[in-house]
Amino acid sequence: MSDQPLLNVRGVSKFYGSRVGCMDVSFDLWPGEVLAIVGESGSGKTTLLNCLATRLMPTTGCVQYRMRGGNLRDLYQMSDAERRFLMRTDWGFVHQNPADGLRMTVSAGANVGERLMAVGNRHYGNIRTTASDWLERVEIAQDRIDDQPRAFSGGMRQRLQIARNLVTSPRLVFMDEPTGGLDVSVQARLLDLVRGLVSDLGLAVIVVTHDLAVARLLSHRMMVMKGGKVIEQGLTDRVLDDPREPYTQLLVSSILQV
Amino acid sequence: MTALADYNFAYLDEQTKRMIRRAILKAIAIPGYQVPFASREMPMPYGWGTGGVQVTASILGPHDVLKVIDQGADDTTNAVSIRAFFQKVANVAVTTKTSEATIIQTRHRIPEETLGVNQVLVYQVPIPEPLRFLEPRETETRQMHALEEYGLMHVKLYEDIARHGRIATTYAYPVKVAGRYVMDPSPTPKFDNPKMNQSAALQLFGAGREKRIYAVPPYTDVVSLDFEDHPFEVQTFEKPCALCGARHVYLDEVVLDDKGGRMFVCSDTDFCETRREEGHRGEMLGDIKEAAE
Numbered sequence: 001m002s003d004q005p006l007l008n009v010r011g012v013s014k015f016y017g018s019r020v021g022c023m024d025v026s027f028d029l030w031p032g033e034v035l036a037i038v039g040e041s042g043s044g045k046t047t048l049l050n051c052l053a054t055r056l057m058p059t060t061g062c063v064q065y066r067m068r069g070g071n072l073r074d075l076y077q078m079s080d081a082e083r084r085f086l087m088r089t090d091w092g093f094v095h096q097n098p099a100d101g102l103r104m105t106v107s108a109g110a111n112v113g114e115r116l117m118a119v120g121n122r123h124y125g126n127i128r129t130t131a132s133d134w135l136e137r138v139e140i141a142q143d144r145i146d147d148q149p150r151a152f153s154g155g156m157r158q159r160l161q162i163a164r165n166l167v168t169s170p171r172l173v174f175m176d177e178p179t180g181g182l183d184v185s186v187q188a189r190l191l192d193l194v195r196g197l198v199s200d201l202g203l204a205v206i207v208v209t210h211d212l213a214v215a216r217l218l219s220h221r222m223m224v225m226k227g228g229k230v231i232e233q234g235l236t237d238r239v240l241d242d243p244r245e246p247y248t249q250l251l252v253s254s255i256l257q258v
Numbered sequence: 259m260t261a262l263a264d265y266n267f268a269y270l271d272e273q274t275k276r277m278i279r280r281a282i283l284k285a286i287a288i289p290g291y292q293v294p295f296a297s298r299e300m301p302m303p304y305g306w307g308t309g310g311v312q313v314t315a316s317i318l319g320p321h322d323v324l325k326v327i328d329q330g331a332d333d334t335t336n337a338v339s340i341r342a343f344f345q346k347v348a349n350v351a352v353t354t355k356t357s358e359a360t361i362i363q364t365r366h367r368i369p370e371e372t373l374g375v376n377q378v379l380v381y382q383v384p385i386p387e388p389l390r391f392l393e394p395r396e397t398e399t400r401q402m403h404a405l406e407e408y409g410l411m412h413v414k415l416y417e418d419i420a421r422h423g424r425i426a427t428t429y430a431y432p433v434k435v436a437g438r439y440v441m442d443p444s445p446t447p448k449f450d451n452p453k454m455n456q457s458a459a460l461q462l463f464g465a466g467r468e469k470r471i472y473a474v475p476p477y478t479d480v481v482s483l484d485f486e487d488h489p490f491e492v493q494t495f496e497k498p499c500a501l502c503g504a505r506h507v508y509l510d511e512v513v514l515d516d517k518g519g520r521m522f523v524c525s526d527t528d529f530c531e532t533r534r535e536e537g538h539r540g541e542m543l544g545d546i547k548e549a550a551e
């Protein structure tokens with residue numbers, strides 16, 4: 001990990017009218033670090049993630065991102081064009097429902113190749129070879145390259161969505177409940193795959209989950225949210241093995257009982 | 259139709275024409291950009307070229323000479339009724355000769371004869387949005403045009419090659435205009451795309467149902483999208499026109515009998531007739547010399 005944070009988050013709050021989405025969240029994320037945001041349903045995880053990924057504008061707060069050139073940019077001050085460029089090159093976003101992140105009516109190859117074409121790649125053969133390599137990397141048989149994701153299982157769709165995001169070698173990937181819609185057996189395989197890719201590629205990841213087992217397996221560090229606020233954060237093993245807040249203790253004990 | 263006699267010159271009232279002309283001027287100023295306009299009801303159904311008719315009505319003057327083609331022919335129902343409409347409401351001269359026309363309204367084709375600076379080509383457009391195929395949300399396609407995010411167009415071409423081994427899109431083949439906006443030439447065959455590039459004639463596009471006008475000003479770059487390893491190519495035909503012997507023109511298939519007999523002839527009927535008047539003869543008319551040349 002480098003000596004300068006990738007993301008500086010300061011005082012981010014989002015209100016929906018008078019309702020709190022998330023409140024006064026601050027943290028730093030380091031290159032290559034995996035941060036899990038955990039908490040029960042309605043605690044503000046998705047709201048926070050969407051604010052960080054600029055899919056939502058926060059009511060107040062500031063997020064700075066370290067660009068590939070090393071300079072820090074305030075995400076909410078960027079132009080739409082710059083932000084969208086960042087989102088399809090240096091970032092990825094993995095939705096819980098793969099249909100939200102895939103084009104269901106174009107082939108797997110084109111789904112993976114889209115970002116390459118978006119950044120100006122104009123050689124069909126190269127795009128196809130890269131797409132094929134990525135399918136293999138996410139354990140989708142290469143002879144499925146011309147099939148549409150409609151014909152894929154839930155687990156395959158999710159792996160395709162991941163490949164589609166990683167093809168431009170992003171440095172930061174956001175994930176919202178990436179295993180949420182999958183069967184338990186399929187979840188384990190996906191988690192293994194994600195863990196391998198993250199460490200191979202040195203990705204920084206912010207992953208939202210209500211499942212502490214996902215946090216345990218993937219993340220270095222975690223934040224616990226309740227009522228829109230971060231009530232505890234620290235290294236994942238420390239938080240799970242030695243929770244300080246009574247609420248976290250409850251969360252942890254409830255999973256242990258499962 | 260007698261009621262039409264009471265209408266303003268070229269059917270539309272002057273206020274509406276001014277509104278459409280403003281949209282046209284804006285379209286010319288931003289080549290390839292789709293300008294929204296308040297499309298009017300016309301006395302013909304959508305799909306009959308109401309967008310093109312409104313554009314023509316707004317630029318038509320009493321001294322213009324109008325030609326209307328459909329699939330390259332002047333004598334199809336659609337072309338005949340639009341021509342008759344403007345004769346009635348504007349009393350303008352009409353022609354089937356490309357070289358004599360000052361305004362040519364078209365569906366599907368660009369005339370084979372090179373157009374000049376004193377000519378305007380008006381296209382009837384059914385679906386103006388080239389990104390619609392993969393992105394149905396209008397808010398999103400606008401944003402993509404604004405930010406020049408055109409990766410999706412290549413996704414479409416990629417799919418073509420993956421499925422057919424080559425770019426199989428043969429009409430409505432997307433182009434980039436003046437290095438900026440991606441535009442749908444609409445139902446013209448890709449054969450005609452190169453004619454749009456650096457054309458001396460002004461090209462105006464009207465989509466009535468979708469309420470959009472766009473334009474390619476004279477001498478503007480119009481480039482067909484492609485891949486480095488699958489470059490843009492126009493259709494080629496194995497034989498010359500069976501009637502006039504022309505090569506390198508767009509041909510239509512004509513069925514001759516119920517025993518599989520067929521021939522290929524110019525889709526541009528004026529072009530074909532002019533060549534025959536000049537003495538050119540294709541295979542069907544017995545001149546073996548030219549057909550074999």
Ligand SMILES: Nc1ncnc2c1ncn2[C@@H]1O[C@H](COP(=O)(O)OP(=O)(O)O)[C@@H](O)[C@H]1O
Nearest residue numbers: 016019020021040041042043044045046047048
């Ligand atoms: N679009 C919205 N409009 C109004 N309230 C919302 C909206 N989205 C989320 N909320 C509210 O904000 C709070 C946090 O929601 P969310 O971020 O979705 O939580 P989580 O992802 O942890 O389940 C909840 O009270 C939720 O009802």
Ligand SMILES: [Mg+2]
Nearest residue numbers: 042045046047
């Ligand atoms: Mg959520």
Ligand SMILES: [Zn+2]
Nearest residue numbers: 499502524530
């Ligand atoms: Zn001919």
